[in-house]
Amino acid sequence: MGRTSAKGRRNAVRAARTAAGMTQAELAGQLGVARQTVVAVEAGDYAPSVYLALAIVGVLGGSVEELFGERAEVASAASGKTATKE
Amino acid sequence: MTVEQNEQPERGGDGWFVTAAAVAGDLDNPFYREERQRDVWNEAAAIGYQVILFLGLAAAAGMLWIGGEPSMPYAVTLLAVLGIASIISAVYAARLGVDVDESTRMLRLRMVPFLALLILVVAGLVRVAPADGFGSGLAQGAVAGAALAVLWLAVKWIRARRRTSGAGPVSS
Numbered sequence: 001m002g003r004t005s006a007k008g009r010r011n012a013v014r015a016a017r018t019a020a021g022m023t024q025a026e027l028a029g030q031l032g033v034a035r036q037t038v039v040a041v042e043a044g045d046y047a048p049s050v051y052l053a054l055a056i057v058g059v060l061g062g063s064v065e066e067l068f069g070e071r072a073e074v075a076s077a078a079s080g081k082t083a084t085k086e
Numbered sequence: 087m088t089v090e091q092n093e094q095p096e097r098g099g100d101g102w103f104v105t106a107a108a109v110a111g112d113l114d115n116p117f118y119r120e121e122r123q124r125d126v127w128n129e130a131a132a133i134g135y136q137v138i139l140f141l142g143l144a145a146a147a148g149m150l151w152i153g154g155e156p157s158m159p160y161a162v163t164l165l166a167v168l169g170i171a172s173i174i175s176a177v178y179a180a181r182l183g184v185d186v187d188e189s190t191r192m193l194r195l196r197m198v199p200f201l202a203l204l205i206l207v208v209a210g211l212v213r214v215a216p217a218d219g220f221g222s223g224l225a226q227g228a229v230a231g232a233a234l235a236v237l238w239l240a241v242k243w244i245r246a247r248r249r250t251s252g253a254g255p256v257s258s
Contacts, residue, residue, distance in 0.1 A: 037122040046122050 012072035014042040016060040030059045100181070107178045135175070142168045143203040150210025158214050158221060162228050165207065169231065201239070208232040 017027050017038075024042070028035040031052065040046035041056070048056065053064050066072060100108070108114065118124045146164045149157040176186045208229055215225030 033120050034123060037120065040122060046125070049121050052121060 009047065009068075010044050010072070011041070011068045013038075013056060013060070013067055016062060016067060017042070020060055022060075027056075027059060031055050104178065104181050107174065135171075139168060139172070140200065140203070143200065143207060147203055147206040147210055150207060150214055155214040155216060155221070158211070158225065161207070161210070162224055165228060165232075169235075197239075197243075201236070204232060204236060208236075 017024070022030075024038045025035050028038045031038070032055075033052065037046065037048075037052075041048050041052075050064075053068060057064055057067060060067070117127070142164055146161040146168075149161040149164070153161075179186050211225045211228050211232070215229075216222050
């Protein structure tokens, strides 16, 4: 149905966060958003605004393209399939 | 058409209506600063608005067809409340450059039950309206308002159909 906004698009936020050794609550705290927002972004249920995307990059490093671009989608999809097989 | 000609002018201030509506809507509440909270609440409010509109029309129709003439003032009051709230919402959106009669919104099957309820309400008003006096005037005014609303919807619907037949969908 018409729920917002990312329409299931994948991203590399979860991978970048775990690589940075942060919990969702810690990332949310640094971004000034609710933990549920981080959960929704990582799950691809919510497309963050450009300002939140830039803030995420500011905390986790890399670039918006690396976290949300096409390659991030492909990499996230591949890791998801691997995890499913395991 | 050049790029300059195609550009929208920069918006000036919000104006008194938008400012007043923002105060009424408590839009500077800190709750709205968290962007996903704001998005989800927007969806929740849209759901609530649609439910209120549908149930309100159904209640007005029920009052008129079951309660008869004595319940007419209550039904008209309910319709007035629904109408004023809807007009405020539409004007607020229009002032901020969002056209609520945009074709993808209008050309929906979900409009059919709304229109059916509206017709039921108008027919109920005609049925129970007294022959003269204040109640008669009230009913005539409500019928005229409802007829104008249906006419407005029909015109928008036809325009939207013409637009969509001339151009493909914009969104993915």
